[in-house]
Amino acid sequence: GTPLIRAEKLRVEYRGRSGGRVRALRDIDLEIVEGETLGLVGESGCGKSTLGRALLRVIEPVSGTIDFLGLNITGLSGPRLRRTRADLQMVFQDPFGSLNPRRRIADIVAEPLLRARGASRAEAGPVVRELLERVGLGAEAGWRKPHEFSGGQRQRIGIARALASSPKFVVADEAVSALDVSIQAQVLNLLTDTVRERGLTMLFISHDLGVVRHIADRVAVMYLGQIIEIASRDDFFSGPAHPYSDALLSSVPSLRAGGRRERRVLEGELPDPANPPDGCLFQTRCPFAEDECRTRMPELREVAPGRTVRCHLPLVPTEKG
Numbered sequence: 413g414t415p416l417i418r419a420e421k422l423r424v425e426y427r428g429r430s431g432g433r434v435r436a437l438r439d440i441d442l443e444i445v446e447g448e449t450l451g452l453v454g455e456s457g458c459g460k461s462t463l464g465r466a467l468l469r470v471i472e473p474v475s476g477t478i479d480f481l482g483l484n485i486t487g488l489s490g491p492r493l494r495r496t497r498a499d500l501q502m503v504f505q506d507p508f509g510s511l512n513p514r515r516r517i518a519d520i521v522a523e524p525l526l527r528a529r530g531a532s533r534a535e536a537g538p539v540v541r542e543l544l545e546r547v548g549l550g551a552e553a554g555w556r557k558p559h560e561f562s563g564g565q566r567q568r569i570g571i572a573r574a575l576a577s578s579p580k581f582v583v584a585d586e587a588v589s590a591l592d593v594s595i596q597a598q599v600l601n602l603l604t605d606t607v608r609e610r611g612l613t614m615l616f617i618s619h620d621l622g623v624v625r626h627i628a629d630r631v632a633v634m635y636l637g638q639i640i641e642i643a644s645r646d647d648f649f650s651g652p653a654h655p656y657s658d659a660l661l662s663s664v665p666s667l668r669a670g671g672r673r674e675r676r677v678l679e680g681e682l683p684d685p686a687n688p689p690d691g692c693l694f695q696t697r698c699p700f701a702e703d704e705c706r707t708r709m710p711e712l713r714e715v716a717p718g719r720t721v722r723c724h725l726p727l728v729p730t731e732k733g
């Protein structure tokens with residue numbers, strides 16, 4: 413497929429507690445294809461949210477580029493950035509955590525349409541009413557305030573808001589993680605249905621592998637600011653190629669069902685991101701580490717069609733040739 417968005421050597425840094433620089437994103441190369449849902453997984457603090465925000469131009473990289481539909485958007489500012497932002501939207505974990513509780517739902521949902529697309533209130537009205545119907549709340553919900561809604565309903569409103577400016581790319585960051593399990597499936601189904609109806613491309617960030625298996629076409633795994641594996645959903649869940657992915661997956665009992673996979677407990681602590689190990693960043697916790705792993709950083713390379721792994725000794729056979 414055609415790449416909708418592509419990151420090249422994307423690097424984001426911030427100042428760590430000890431004053432040193434932490435690389436939150438270490439030269440990320442990533443392509444997200446038009447119409448796909450890419451699941452992005454990894455432990456908290458690995459850089460998933462940072463990557464999502466950098467792709468939306470909410471966080472500025474120190475180097476690297478982002479192409480959106482073939483246009484380098486890294487240096488955009490002013491009106492051109494604002495127009496591009498209309499195509500790039502986010503569904504947050506709790507969209508009302510930081511919002512003025514006195515605003516009406518209709519204003520909250522309309523905001524990206526007014527701000528990024530420059531629509532008038534009169535133009536926004538019917539769009540907002542239709543979206544509130546679509547997410548199952550009814551147009552009259554627009555008159556009410558955030559506190560009148562449950563967590564699941566608020567997430568429906570967050571989805572409506574993300575769709576209001578007719579974006580092409582949506583980042584959902586832990587979009588259902590704060591919801592009761594009984595509500596999660598409904599909201600996930602709404603998200604997948606609306607994304608499919610509109611042919612949207614989505615980056616779905618989650619620490620929950622069960623949810624990612626349900627929703628993603630492909631899966632990317634991050635560790636300490638690097639992407640360490642990218643694979644199709646089926647390849648990934650039937651046998652991940654990176655030892656870290658394998659450990660992540662083996663820690664979820666329901667994903668081990670079928671009995672073949674043994675439980676592999678991750679040894680050791682996540683290294684201090686300001687002071688990462690030499691060689692492979694996973695070598696301090698990897699059960700398969702050899703001498704080479706301690707001195708040489710593995711490249712992200714394709715080991716089979718559509719399967720990219722950053723490991724000297726991947727768990728799937730390497731293609732000959």
Ligand code: SF4
Pocket residue numbers: 654655656692693694695696698699700701702705710722723724725726
């Ligand atoms: Fe483990 Fe070595 Fe692969 Fe790193 S490169 S994941 S240490 S086997």
Ligand code: MG
Pocket residue numbers: 457460461
């Ligand atoms: Mg996060």
